[in-house]
Amino acid sequence: MYEPATFSGQTGDSLLHVWDARCKLAALAITGGATFGAAPAALAALSLIPAAGAAFLGLALWRIARDLKIFFLFLFFLVAAHALFTPGEELIRLGWIGVSRPGLAHGLVLAWRLFLVTACGVLFAATTPNSRIRASVEWFLKPLPGVPHGRIASMMGLLLGLLPGILASSNAVSCAQQARGADQVKNPVRRLRLFATALLRTVFSRSQNLALAMTARCYSDTRTPQEFKASAKDMAVLAGVAAFVAFIRFNA
Amino acid sequence: MTAPALIFEDVSYFYADKTRGLDRVGFSVMPGECIALCGRNGSGKSTLLRHANGLARPSSGRVMVFGVCTKKDAVFARLAVGMVFADSSAQIVEERVYEDVAFGPENLNLPRPEVKRRVEKALDWTGLAPLAAKRTENLSSGEKRRLAIAGVLAMEPRVIVLDEPFSNLDWPGKTALLDELLRLKDLGTTLIVATHDVELVQGLCSRILIMDKGALIRDGGLAEFAAESQSLGLRPWGQTSRV
Numbered sequence: 001m002y003e004p005a006t007f008s009g010q011t012g013d014s015l016l017h018v019w020d021a022r023c024k025l026a027a028l029a030i031t032g033g034a035t036f037g038a039a040p041a042a043l044a045a046l047s048l049i050p051a052a053g054a055a056f057l058g059l060a061l062w063r064i065a066r067d068l069k070i071f072f073l074f075l076f077f078l079v080a081a082h083a084l085f086t087p088g089e090e091l092i093r094l095g096w097i098g099v100s101r102p103g104l105a106h107g108l109v110l111a112w113r114l115f116l117v118t119a120c121g122v123l124f125a126a127t128t129p130n131s132r133i134r135a136s137v138e139w140f141l142k143p144l145p146g147v148p149h150g151r152i153a154s155m156m157g158l159l160l161g162l163l164p165g166i167l168a169s170s171n172a173v174s175c176a177q178q179a180r181g182a183d184q185v186k187n188p189v190r191r192l193r194l195f196a197t198a199l200l201r202t203v204f205s206r207s208q209n210l211a212l213a214m215t216a217r218c219y220s221d222t223r224t225p226q227e228f229k230a231s232a233k234d235m236a237v238l239a240g241v242a243a244f245v246a247f248i249r250f251n252a
Numbered sequence: 253m254t255a256p257a258l259i260f261e262d263v264s265y266f267y268a269d270k271t272r273g274l275d276r277v278g279f280s281v282m283p284g285e286c287i288a289l290c291g292r293n294g295s296g297k298s299t300l301l302r303h304a305n306g307l308a309r310p311s312s313g314r315v316m317v318f319g320v321c322t323k324k325d326a327v328f329a330r331l332a333v334g335m336v337f338a339d340s341s342a343q344i345v346e347e348r349v350y351e352d353v354a355f356g357p358e359n360l361n362l363p364r365p366e367v368k369r370r371v372e373k374a375l376d377w378t379g380l381a382p383l384a385a386k387r388t389e390n391l392s393s394g395e396k397r398r399l400a401i402a403g404v405l406a407m408e409p410r411v412i413v414l415d416e417p418f419s420n421l422d423w424p425g426k427t428a429l430l431d432e433l434l435r436l437k438d439l440g441t442t443l444i445v446a447t448h449d450v451e452l453v454q455g456l457c458s459r460i461l462i463m464d465k466g467a468l469i470r471d472g473g474l475a476e477f478a479a480e481s482q483s484l485g486l487r488p489w490g491q492t493s494r495v
Contacts, residue, residue, distance in 0.1 A: 131351050161345070209342035216305055216335045217345070217356040217407060218327060224358040224367050 012127065016053060020234040021132035022139055027241045028124050034249045035113040043112050045248040049241070050119035057126065064122060067167045071118060075111040082107025130160045135226035150221030162207065169202045170195075255319055256280040257411050257442045258304055258333070263313035265299055265466075273299040275466040276313070281444065283410070286437050288453050288474070289446040291463035292485040297446040298338065300463065301413040304444065305335040318410070331360075334404030338415040338446075340396040349391070349399055350375070350384040356407040374406040378432065394425035401432065411442040418449045426452060450474070450486055462486070 016024075031049055038046065054061060065072070083091075086103025093099075125133070134157030141149035173195060185191045258281040265274040274296050281287060289297050302308040303315045306322040306329030315322045315329070322329040337343045346352040353374050357367040375381040378398040383391070391399060397417060404412055417433075418426045426449070433456055437443060445453055450460065454474060462470035462477065462484055470477055470484065481488045 129351065130347050161347070206342075209337075209339065210345065212307060213337060213343040214345055214355075216307055216330060216337075216343075217403065218330050218359045220359045220361065222361050224361055224364055227364060 012057070014057060014127070015237070016057060016123070016127040019127075019237060020228065020230040021128050021136040022228060023230060023234045023238040024124055024128060025133070025136045025140065027238055028120050030242050030245050031120050032117045034245045035116050038113070038249060040109060040112070042248050043109065043116060046245065047112075047116055047119075049244075050116065050123050053123040054119075057123070059123075059126060068118070068122075075115060078114070079104065079107035079111050082110065125160060130157050131226065133157065133160055135228070138225075139228065148221070150223070154221055158210070162203070162210070165206055166199075166203055169206065170199055173198045173202060254283060256316075257283045257285070257318060258444075259316040260300075260303070261314050261316070263300075263303060263310045263315060265303065265308060266311045272466050273308075274303070274310070277463075277466075277468045278313075279461060279468060279471055281411070281442060283442050284437075284440045285459065286433075286443040286453075286457045287445070288450055288457040288460045289444055289463070290448065290450055290460060290484075290486050295463040295485075296466040297463055298415050299466070301335060301415050301444065301446060304329070304411070304413050305333045306330050307335070331407065332409055333411040333413060334407050334409035336397075336400045336404055336412065336414040336417055338419060340393070340400040343400045343403065344388045344396065347387060348384075349380055349386050349388060352388055352399060353380075353402045353406050356403055360407075370406045370408065374402040377405055377435075378402040392425075393420050394422070394428065397421065397425070397429060398432070401429075409441075411444070412436065413444040413446075415446045416448070417445060418447055418452060430456065448487060450481070451488070 031046060034046060035043065083099045083104040084097055086100045086106060088100040088102035090098040091101040091104060134153045137156050138149050138153035141147050141152055177195060177198065182191060182194060185194070260277050260279050263274050263277045264272070267273055277296075277300060289300065291297055299308060303310060303322065304317070306315075306317070306326035309323055309326070317329040317332050320328045320332075344352050345355050350371060353371045354367050357370045362370070372381070375384055378401055380395065380398055380402055383395065388396070388399065401412075401414075401417075414433075417429055421429065430452060433443060433445070433453075437456060443456070445457060447453055458473060460470065460472065460474050460477060461468055464485070477484065478488070
């Protein structure tokens with residue numbers, strides 16, 4: 001049975017699902033933008049947005065966390081790099097290397113910001129079909145002169161289309177390798193190399209097939225435009241989100 | 253006199269690693285003809301079909317689609333010749349059934365009402381209308397195959413080439429697909445069906461092309477080669493099979 005992956009849009013008729021995709025994208029940009037330079041208190045308040053959204057939609061957080069484990073690993077390294085290489089008051093000494101208090105704090109805030117933007121992105125992708133995301137990106141870019149809006153939107157759509165596939169492939173590759181005793185390989189570097197090689201091969205093959213299928217159906221950057229209809233309710237929700245974010249950003 | 257829908261003129265094709273994919277293949281297909289394309293795995297069937305759709309360009313020789321060389325106008329070939337890939341999942345581009353069928357017409361930048369008309373027609377034709385809002389990952393193999401065909405039908409091509417359309421389908425799926433192909437044939441659509449199930453397409457195709465190592469080794473009526481089917485590496489047809 002198909003298990004919906006993170007970054008793939010789910011059907012539904014909730015407010016988040018039916019909200020105009022352009023308004024959702026604008027809200028994502030506003031929330032993401034507000035995280036820059038935000039203090040921890042503001043980040044905590046802004047975190048309520050994706051947390052409430054995830055709770056409202058009943059998303060399987062454990063599965064999203066599993067799908068994003070590489071991202072969490074990246075965040076860990078980010079925090080570690082800041083903690084170990086930022087000069088300042090030493091919190092603890094691990095042998096020859098010290099963990100700096102300001103570095104750790106800065107790293108944690110930075111990781112929190114990235115996590116917050118990603119969480120909002122997951123929420124957006126989970127409630128919006130790829131075609132609508134692509135179309136709304138194109139809609140925002142169209143007025144900008146000299147910007148290849150069609151191509152950028154298509155690339156984004158392709159990336160979003162491939163992401164669930166890559167996540168599904170990584171699970172499939174992992175299972176297939178475990179079935180052939182890959183978990184018996186003690187060397188983690190060798191295990192990672194085996195996994196990465198198989199995954200990359202699958203992803204490249206998938207991308208190649210996708211490109212071929214698109215070419216066979218006359219893929220073009222100039223496509224029939226999507227129709228949008230933003231209601232007053234859509235705009236009111238966007239205004240509400242913008243007001244909440246602005247309040248948090250300038251008061252917390 | 254009617255001009256051929258497809259002409260392969262002495263077509264050879266080499267892959268990037270210099271392996272020969274096609275070896276001086278030559279044949280023509282008249283509009284409305286239904287042809288079975290057979291041969292062992294790796295004999296060049298898929299490569300040949302990709303040439304018909306303009307996805308691959310001959311290393312030498314030329315492919316003409318309704319009088320237009322695919323080297324000169326590959327887009328014309330793609331519009332005239334729809335291709336259903338062997339792996340239907342690989343052909344699905346969008347998240348939902350309706351969106352995937354609309355992908356082709358939208359690429360043609362057609363007006364929205366025309367896109368809608370084509371999509372609804374293709375969905376009705378393939379019986380996928382009730383599944384229009386369904387996620388493509390949730391479809392069965394048979395439904396995915398039908399979706400791939402619907403996606404091609406929405407482009408309204410005059411020729412459809414199908415790469416092993418019966419593979420990975422259960423018996424009801426195979427017969428349903430066969431019915432669909434027979435209906436397309438009745439509409440006058442030119443069909444080329446690459447298949448190992450010659451027995452299954454006996455009622456559909458009157459002509460068979462047999463390939464081996466990239467070369468076209470037989471071209472004629474189905475009955476002509478029934479006796480030598482096994483020596484050609486094909487499942488016997490025209491007789492009761494023990495397989």
